[in-house]
Amino acid sequence: MSEAPPALVSLHRQLGLTDDEYARIEGILGRKPNHAELAMYSVMWSEHCSYKSSKVYLRTLPSQGRHVLIGPGEGAGIVEVDGVAVALRIESHNHPSFIEPVQGAETGIGGIVRDILSMGARPIALLDPLRFGPLPVEGRAEPAVAERNRFLVEGVVNGISTYGNCIGVPTVGGEVVFDPCYSGNPLVNVMCIGVAPLQRIMLARAHGPGNVVLLLGSKTGRDGIGGVSVLASSAFEEGSETKRPSVQVGDPFTEKLLIEACLELIERGVVVGIQDLGGAGICCATSESAANAGTGMRIHLERVPRRERGMEPFEVLTSESQERMLVIVKPEDAEEALATCRRWGLGASVIGEVTATGQLEVFEDGVCVADVPAASLGDGPVYHRPAGRPDEPPPLPDTDVAPPDDLAAAVLALAGDPSLCSKRWVWEQYDHQVMLGTVTGPGADAAVLRLPGARKRIAVTADANGRWCAADPYLGTCHAVAEAARNLSVVGAEPIAVTNCLNFGNPERPEVMWAFSEAVRGLGDACTALATPVTGGNVSFYNETAGRSIDPTPVVGMVGVVVDAGPPGTGFRRAGHLIVLLGETLPELAGSEFLRIVHDRPGGLPSLDLAREAALGKVVRGAIARSLLAGAHDCSEGGLALALTECCLAGDLGAAVSPEEGLPVHVWLFSETAGRVLVSLEANHLPALRALAAAEGVPVSFLGTVGGDALRIGEEADIPVSTLREVYEHAFPRAMQHA
């Protein structure tokens, strides 16, 4: 019995506050905090809300750029595209989704959508980067663990489908990746894009003492109390299912009403400030919007509509009941705002007023239950946690492998791997078409969307590679940025901005903090090199179960502007077109999917040259703008083998390619050197492409010709396109079947 019984542990420790933090609170108040106040500080100073371990690093990221209107620190970043505001943000909902996958995924979407809404923007697209432990078919996890992973995939996809489809926001992209490190801690990230007329951008500012504070949406219950401190800011141990009451329950119907009602209120011009209620509930929304405006707020808890009786003040203040927004209006506009909500059938109550005191004063039935400086809740501790490179660097894999006896079998092993195969099973459960804006949807390198109110289109992608970041967090993060930029370039888009979700283990471990600092350094360097400022993001620490930390997994969400209206498709379009590789294939198999899948050697990562990456992007976009290309596809995971496979399948055409001289055929085929794009084009366009590439110093190599009904790789392999399709398309549904 090393742990003291709960009753004997001080209340602040039970709430996740350290002794030092408690002393700091006493210093701020000049007295001992009461229970409600302590609960407020505990959620607001949690890692999830305060970014106390990550702040010092995040400040170093480049956040300025010609498109950026609003950078980090608000509900979402905003960039200007063709005269309209485009909001972008990504969030994680990892722990809730492990405990309760359907509700965890649902409420993750709800939260990010309200972040976008809090900027005054209409949400127009969702992307879901997902990571799980291995599926039963992979044989890389204990059967019971693998079966639970399958259950989690099923539940998370179901949750995204249920919530996203219902609120009428298309899910246009994402990732689904499997690795043993996520068995105890899946990653459920969700990115949202919104759009607003420039003059309609809203901020979480409670200006104007005397103005009225409205709470919109669902009633407040005991669900999700302490979600940010209990779930999001500590690691999992055995028996985590007892934390289930901290997972909130989603109500997408109310969210849909909330979206429409809030946008109507903004359009009517009655909104002074608006803030979403997410982590830390009323406590966070009231204190932040007051602190942002340099005002105070007086809140009357008895006016908060409740789902159940007997709730304590601290429960009402910190409840994370979903589908709620805080709206500040002038007193004379209150009735119009309330009537608008009534028309939508949406709950709305006046719960308080803005004051000039700078204090957040909370009353219940006339009795003051909390009185703290509003700004102090958001002005939590900042930690410079010890960071140290691990004593032993991750082992490098032996890349000296013999060419496979059966090259075709190796190609098919990649095409049928759950991480690389078609995810149609997943995205056909998502409404990816509603709003009629999805020009290119899921399954492509990047989604291409029409932008309401503008002539230009935008492209969106989200990318990461945890395995590479485990080998080298700096370079691995640079790779994620480079791949995202490449994915945008191949659909003809110029990358303009980044948002990010940094998923890491326990920051109290020096090696985790070191990996985090390296990842942020990589993010900054790569975003500077590729001119994509960081407009904000999310940090998710404590992704660790029973002492096992996930691989560092920074997910990079990127938005680009489509320069040319007619981007090429991914696939081969016509027999006789030439197949050309832009960029250079180096003899490097480290970190390749080939070594992981065929030889079970997952370590290492390929090299990367950011200057070459920038040059490649210019060439690809230039070639698309000049209509030189019939198809373009990013060449990354799975190397040329997977890129060729996907181009054959997308166009339902075969291809005959010859291996590059000087490289063993398997090295050429499976190397994952960055900075490469596979294109197809009419023969008479090749000279113009060569000239473009030469001007930027990008190598061009002719690989072969489109045609026939098989992928022919020199004399080494001849795989019917129908076989590729069977393996690539059916792998995932098969893997998801019950044992």
Add this chain to the structure above:
Amino acid sequence: MSPIVASLRKTQRAPRVAIIVFPGSNCEQDVLRAFGCMGVRAEYVWHHATDLGGFDAVVLPGGFSYGDYLRTGAIAAFSPVMEAVRGFAAAGGLVLGICNGFQILCEAGLLPGALRWNAGLKFICRPVTIRVETTDSPFTSAASPGQGLEIPINHFQGNYYCSPALLDELTAEDRIAFRYAANPNGSVGDIAGVLSAGRNVLGMMPHPERAVDPAVGGRDGRVILNSMLTALQSLGAGAR
């Protein structure tokens, strides 16, 4: 002559199309835009409305009215506007229910049968090919018999069910508007859309409004909207 036909014959104006908006509808803007592509300015009508006077056609759009809680379409079927829709249909007006709109029409008793969970117990969003089974309707007259149309489906509960006796009746009366070329959801008789006995009410699971603009889903949905507009014109609306 039905009252609505009589009133249309008298008018000399562009057709007016009402799009009913229930709490939780989410395809109303897409339907508006699709009609806009066809040169028709459709208008939203709130679910509290009790009068559809002046409209020539009514569309119940897709979405999740009342969150699909209880049962898809079950709560919306009791909206005040549904009495007006009932009257409008009884007077011979054109009523098109798309996806959730189809579910509402079944729940309201304006169309026979019911829509169950998809056989695969999964939500499905993808383009499917439907076959036009009858051109004898104001929604399909612009199609050729047996014509294949590629139009997306987007539903969890699109598995049409009716009793064998009713199926015989629908078949005998030529009221099956569309069948799936490859059944995606387990629906009885591969049914994708059915007509009312008066042939002026159509419910269909595929979303024609998602197949109007070649940039985002093709043009096959125009066949259905064109048929409707032609029917309205022959009734008198928009005749100049």
